Amino acid sequence: MTVAVTAAGGKLGRLVVEALLDAGERPVAIVRDPSRVADLAARGVDVRKASYDDPAALDAALVGVDRVLLISGNEFGKRVAQHTNVLRAAERAGVELLAYTSIPRADHNPMLLAAEHRGTEEVLATATVPTVLLRNGWYWENYDGAAAHAAQSGVLHGAMARGRVSGAARADYAQAAARVLTSAGHEGRVYELGGDEALTGADLASAVAEAKGATVRYEDLTQDDYVAALRAAGLDDQFAAVLADADARIGEGLLEVTTGDLTELLGRRATSAATVFAAAGR
Incomplete structure (x- = not known):
């Protein structure tokens, strides 16, 4: 079985490829710039060049592929069309399974980040190949960036009120994808x-404090004030x-995700926030 990973030069894609290698597979890494994954090629990975905007290149990249992981792109406003290009190429290639990295509750999630995931899922619902x-x-x-700043300033800012976020390490999601x-x-x-x-914001501050050996408190802001703080930190x-x-x-x-799906796929507990924060910058 030949498994291909798109955007394999990115942080998640690289981790999925490495998880597949650890599982004894010889994956196909689809990237825009093969030079970014020269180390993976040296380990026996079949590197193929293609972008989400190039249907012909995608057709060539998916030749002989049985399963493909479509990692969502990062060009906001273009992603549904780009993801559709990958899906149609997968259909033409006759792949047996296409997996897509989406966002929790994408079908009814009102987050700005969710809109193109929802649009992609709607396109995937029309696919002639099996999807997951x-x-x-x-x-x-x-x-990571906020944690490093909070360790110095003593304050972790956010706008999540009393909400909770069910996070995990990027490598956890990569290993789950490899399992699928x-x-x-x-x-x-x-x-x-x-x-x-x-974790609540206060819990996140405690995790940062544990990981960094610092005193950190959480300060909740209004959404507008948080936008201003992020702009002041240099974000566009x-x-x-x-x-x-x-x-x-x-x-x-x-x-907040309570399904237990990630733990089931991993066969273990997901990595804690404090563990990830402690590893950052090493």
């Missing part, structure tokens, strides 16, 4: 994936708005 949805929750690594790609019985499934910890207007919106939706419970 991996609705990945928050990566604890999303907080290399085992049977996943066709048509929707996995709502989140870690075993459901669009990204600041998206992150602040995500935090506000955490306050509404949109990223």
